[in-house]
Amino acid sequence: MNVPSIPRAAVIFSLKSFLAGMLALYIALRAGLENPAWSVVTAYIVAQPHAGATVSKGVYRMCGTFVGACASVFMVPPLVQTPLLLGLAIAAWLGACVFLHMLDRTARGYLFALAGYTSCIIIFPVLSHPQDVFDYATARFLEISLGIACSTVVHSVVFPVSTARMLRARLAAALQDAQAVCVDALATDGASRVAPDRQKLAAAINELHELLIHVRHEGPYTRGQLGAIRMTLAQIERIMPMSMAVADRVGELARLGPLPGDLQQFLGEAREWFGATDEPHRQIDAMGQLRQRCDGLRSALGAVRTWQDALTDNLLDRVSELIGLKGAILWLRGPSEGVVQRPDPAGAVAAGLPGAGPRRRQMERDVQGAAGASVAVMLTAFAGNALWIASGWPAGYSAAMMAGVYFSVYSGTPNPSQMLKNKFIGVILRLLLGAVYVVAILPAISDFGALVLAMAPALLLSGVMMGIPRFSAMGFNFVVGVFSPSIVDRTFHTDFQLYLNAGIATLIGIYYAMFMMSVTRFLWVDGMARRTLAAGRRDIASLRYLSDEAQPRWRSRMTHRIGLLTMRMAASSGGGTPADALRDMLIGGALARLHAAGRKSSFERRAAIQSLIREIARHYAALESSPQLPPPPELRARIDEGLAAAALADDRAATLALTSLRRNLFPDDHSVPAGMPAATPAG
Numbered sequence: 001m002n003v004p005s006i007p008r009a010a011v012i013f014s015l016k017s018f019l020a021g022m023l024a025l026y027i028a029l030r031a032g033l034e035n036p037a038w039s040v041v042t043a044y045i046v047a048q049p050h051a052g053a054t055v056s057k058g059v060y061r062m063c064g065t066f067v068g069a070c071a072s073v074f075m076v077p078p079l080v081q082t083p084l085l086l087g088l089a090i091a092a093w094l095g096a097c098v099f100l101h102m103l104d105r106t107a108r109g110y111l112f113a114l115a116g117y118t119s120c121i122i123i124f125p126v127l128s129h130p131q132d133v134f135d136y137a138t139a140r141f142l143e144i145s146l147g148i149a150c151s152t153v154v155h156s157v158v159f160p161v162s163t164a165r166m167l168r169a170r171l172a173a174a175l176q177d178a179q180a181v182c183v184d185a186l187a188t189d190g191a192s193r194v195a196p197d198r199q200k201l202a203a204a205i206n207e208l209h210e211l212l213i214h215v216r217h218e219g220p221y222t223r224g225q226l227g228a229i230r231m232t233l234a235q236i237e238r239i240m241p242m243s244m245a246v247a248d249r250v251g252e253l254a255r256l257g258p259l260p261g262d263l264q265q266f267l268g269e270a271r272e273w274f275g276a277t278d279e280p281h282r283q284i285d286a287m288g289q290l291r292q293r294c295d296g297l298r299s300a301l302g303a304v305r306t307w308q309d310a311l312t313d314n315l316l317d318r319v320s321e322l323i324g325l326k327g328a329i330l331w332l333r334g335p336s337e338g339v340v341q342r343p344d345p346a347g348a349v350a351a352g353l354p355g356a357g358p359r360r361r362q363m364e365r366d367v368q369g370a371a372g373a374s375v376a377v378m379l380t381a382f383a384g385n386a387l388w389i390a391s392g393w394p395a396g397y398s399a400a401m402m403a404g405v406y407f408s409v410y411s412g413t414p415n416p417s418q419m420l421k422n423k424f425i426g427v428i429l430r431l432l433l434g435a436v437y438v439v440a441i442l443p444a445i446s447d448f449g450a451l452v453l454a455m456a457p458a459l460l461l462s463g464v465m466m467g468i469p470r471f472s473a474m475g476f477n478f479v480v481g482v483f484s485p486s487i488v489d490r491t492f493h494t495d496f497q498l499y500l501n502a503g504i505a506t507l508i509g510i511y512y513a514m515f516m517m518s519v520t521r522f523l524w525v526d527g528m529a530r531r532t533l534a535a536g537r538r539d540i541a542s543l544r545y546l547s548d549e550a551q552p553r554w555r556s557r558m559t560h561r562i563g564l565l566t567m568r569m570a571a572s573s574g575g576g577t578p579a580d581a582l583r584d585m586l587i588g589g590a591l592a593r594l595h596a597a598g599r600k601s602s603f604e605r606r607a608a609i610q611s612l613i614r615e616i617a618r619h620y621a622a623l624e625s626s627p628q629l630p631p632p633p634e635l636r637a638r639i640d641e642g643l644a645a646a647a648l649a650d651d652r653a654a655t656l657a658l659t660s661l662r663r664n665l666f667p668d669d670h671s672v673p674a675g676m677p678a679a680t681p682a683g
Helices: 008-031 036-045 051-079 083-103 109-126 130-157 163-185 191-215 223-256 261-274 280-301 307-336 345-350 367-391 394-410 416-444 448-466 469-482 496-523 528-542 550-568 578-599 603-622 633-648 652-665
Strands: none
Touching: 008 036, 008 130, 008 448, 036 051, 036 130, 036 469, 051 083, 051 109, 051 130, 051 163, 051 191, 083 109, 083 367, 083 394, 109 130, 109 394, 163 191, 163 223, 163 261, 163 307, 191 223, 191 550, 191 578, 223 307, 223 550, 223 578, 223 652, 261 280, 261 307, 280 307, 307 652, 367 394, 367 496, 367 528, 394 416, 394 496, 416 448, 416 469, 416 496, 448 469, 528 550, 528 578, 528 603, 550 578, 578 603, 578 652, 603 633, 603 652, 633 652
């Protein structure tokens, strides 16, 4: 029987977390702080596998705790005599914080969630003695800050794991994924492999943007190096829609008949180049020859007169763009991997490579979903407070408090209900572990050294679990199980009834939060994918993104939406997939190209092109009320007319854009456009 080995990194992480936790506990006990357990638990909360993330999470947690403590001191004194108004104030504050947390999908959003539930943790325990709210809030901030400081120092000094190194490793893995996407897209039988590769790539891009936030707190990267990585990510993001277009064109050409021998040979050479792992400068040298082959095939087509010509020209144009994207990534590899050099976007364009993306990533803000989650958590907090008061159960405040805490923490996750179910099971297991300490171990402890030895087995094992992503949540549950404030404050509690009362209240709070989440999920969970997809379609309907200046920002926002859809597919019922968003992204790009081509056309053709663009925009506007509405056949007829006119006028730019529109608006229509022969007759 093979026993799985424990990763060395997880063991080191556990040892460092234990050291930070015990250091925080020792200082808290020596300083006579009210709840030393908070310091220990915080040291584990902010502990991350790499130093930069530990520092950034610590900074956000400290700021959030301070804001939540200030809000608590502001709310309690004037409202404590009117429980109804105080309950409304707590619910409104929690709702406002969850709203901001849901809008900011980066690591910074943690600050807002923490500010909200910190007020719950401070206010509920002091309702029976409100005059102590300032002291309690101050103690909470000091104890949290102590845990953050200890964890930050230990994880940054003792065998530190560089965020920069992890960023480079993740970036290298994302580049391999991007290469695999390109290789599969160029194969006639690779379409089925492209979609899973793209979804994996979208998730990797979102993770890399998160690491960019953390790495700034570590310090080894220069502004130029971070700029190079952002530019690299901008090129990787563009690979996703381009690879989808290439796979579609290869498949559609294969349906018309065997691919010409010279085209097959070129696609084979391109696959080999995209899969190459040579030194970047060698690949850049080979890129020039590959582009010459591509340009030669396009020149050999001559005037685009048939549907096969249009598809081939469109394919070669997309492959050329993919080659340029990889070339830009290779050109940026030096700065992004550590060479102190600020990349020059003008130099990239002069070299024939794509320019940089926007300076800052454009994020999708689901305002409707954030507002729905805010209303849901307000209802949960207010109703929970009212139920506690009506029950007359003294320890019931813990249930109301935990409901607000867990609802706000998990509301921003892709599948909050499942997270709460896992938490419920985890709390049951941690209560069993904590009971062993309360009943059998703590009564025998007489000094700090004995406490450290007694806690070491559970905390070290829990730390190892936290170092393994699959078991991280359960590991943290066990940490709280042995260092719950109901077990350890300035003394050690051996009152099992007190411990059991607090545990039952926590379970009731989680179950109540689960119930309220299932009742209110229609406000924000259901329809997340539909709203994300609809946001991109509204952009297309507005036509505000057509300018060259707006295009990079729009592409960046669409890529973020694709990443969100990838994460939300399992939790949100129906309404859209990443492939739908990618297709919309391709349609938007084709409309921008058609708009640019129309500016260079005659007055009559420009008017016809603008009319077609507005008709497509009207179709996308209609999708707001009818998301499943197919494009009307009249629209296909208009595109076919435009294709025939563009071919007659030898307008290659318009033909490319119209071919893309036809294939993306009508992906299941394999007919030949009216007015264009399928292929040039042999002989």
